[in-house]
Ligand code: UD1
C-alpha cells in the first residue's frame with residue numbers, strides 16, 4: 001500500500017513523526033512524505049529532531065500569509081505531487097490549512113484520505129478559527145477517521161459520516177512518550193538542554209507560556225501581555241514565553257514585554273527542549289492544542305486562554321482550566337494556582353485521557369485492514385478522580401510508558 005503523508009506545520013510534524021516511524025517499519029506500506037512548508041523554520045526544527053526525510057519538500061510559506069493566499073499556493077503545489085505519486089491513501093493530520101487542502105486536493109483526484117486526529121469539535125464552526133471548519137470539512141470526505149478519544153468518536157458518529165472510525169489515542173502522546181523516554185535515558189542530553197536555560201532561577205516557580213491562535217491575534221495578545229506584566233511583579237514567579245514566529249504575535253509581544261527582568265522571551269524551541277522545559281514548569285499558560293494534551297500527561301496544570309476547547313477531556317478531569325483571553329481572568333487563574341496549594345495539587349495529577357502511546361500501531365493496523373485493538377482508557381480518565389486517592393490507569397503505571405515528570 002502506497003501512503004503519502006502530507007503535513008506542513010510544527011504540530012503536524014510532531015504528531016506525524018511516530019506514525020512515519022511505524023509505517024517505515026511496516027513492510028506492507030510504502031511510505032512517502034510531502035512537507036508543504038506552511039511553516040519554515042518551525043517545521044525544519046521538528047524535521048531535524050525526528051530525523052524526517054521528505055520525498056517532496058514544498059516551500060509555500062510567505063511572511064504574514066493570508067489564509068486564502070496560503071490555500072491557493074497549496075493547491076498549486078500539491079496537485080503535481082499527487083499526480084506523480086499516485087498514492088493508495090493520503091494521510092493528513094488535524095485542522096491546518098495544509099491538512100484541509102491536502103484532503104481536498106486528494107478528494108479531487110479520487111484518492112482516499114485518512115484523517116489523523118479526526119472528530120475534535122467545538123459547538124461553534126468559527127472557534128477555533130479557521131480550524132474548526134477545516135476539520136469538519138476533512139472528516140466529511142475521509143475514508144479512515146482516526147479519532148484520538150471515545151468522545152471524538154462520538155462526535156463523528158453524531159455526524160453520520162461515511163468513513164470508518166477507529167479510536168486510536170492521539171499520536172502526539174506517542175511522540176511525547178518517545179521523547180520523555182529519550183530525555184529520561186540520556187542524562188547528557190538533559191544537561192545540555194538545561195544549559196540553554198541557564199537564565200532560569202530554580203528558586204522561583206516557572207510559568208511557561210505559548211500563544212498563537214488566530215482568534216487571539218490583536219486584542220488577545222495585548223491582554224496576554226498585560227497579564228504577564230502584572231504577574232511579572234511577583235517575587236515567587238518567573239515567566240518563560242516561547243514566542244511564535246508569526247509577526248502578528250512576535251512584534252506586539254516583544255514590544256510589550258521585551259526587557260522586563262522577570263520575563264524571558266525565547267525563540268520557538270525544538271521539541272526535546274520544549275518538553276524538558278514543560279517538565280520543569282510549575283504552571284503552563286497556553287492557547288495551543290498540542291500543549292493542552294501534553295502538559296496533563298506530564299502532571300502540569302494548564303490554563304488555556306480560550307473560552308471553549310475541542311479537548312474537553314482534561315478539563316473534565318481537572319487538569320486544564322479555561323481562563324479566556326482577558327488580562328484579569330488570566331492573572332486570576334495563574335494567581336490562584338500559585339497561592340492555593342491544594343488547587344495546584346489537584347490540577348497537577350498526571351493524566352492521559354488523550355492516549356496511551358500506542359496510537360500509531362493502531363493506525364497502521366487499520367490501514368492494512370487488520371483488527372484494531374482500540375484505545376479505551378480515555379473513558380475512565382475523563383472522570384474527575386474521587387478524594388485524595390489517585391487512581392492511575394494501568395498503562396500509565398507500566399514502566400515502558402511512565403512519564404518522568406522532572407522538577408527542579
Ligand atoms: C498554523 C495553523 C494552526 C496551528 C499553528 C501551529 C492554520 C490555519 N493554522 O497557524 O492551526 O495551531 O499553525 O503553530 O493552518 N511563521 C514564520 N516561520 C515559521 C512559521 C510561521 O515566520 O516557521 C510566520 C509567517 O509569517 C507565517 C505566519 O507565521 O505567515 C503564520 O503562519 P500560519 O501557518 O499561516 O499560521 P499559524 O498561526 O502558525
Ligand code: UDP
Nearest residue numbers: 011014242268269270271274288289290291
Ligand atoms: N512546541 C515546541 N516548541 C515550542 C512550542 C511548542 O516544540 O517552542 C510543541 C508543543 O510541545 C506541541 C506543539 O509544539 O507539541 C504545539 O504546537 P502549536 O502550539 O504551534 O500548535 P497547536 O498544537 O496549537 O496546533
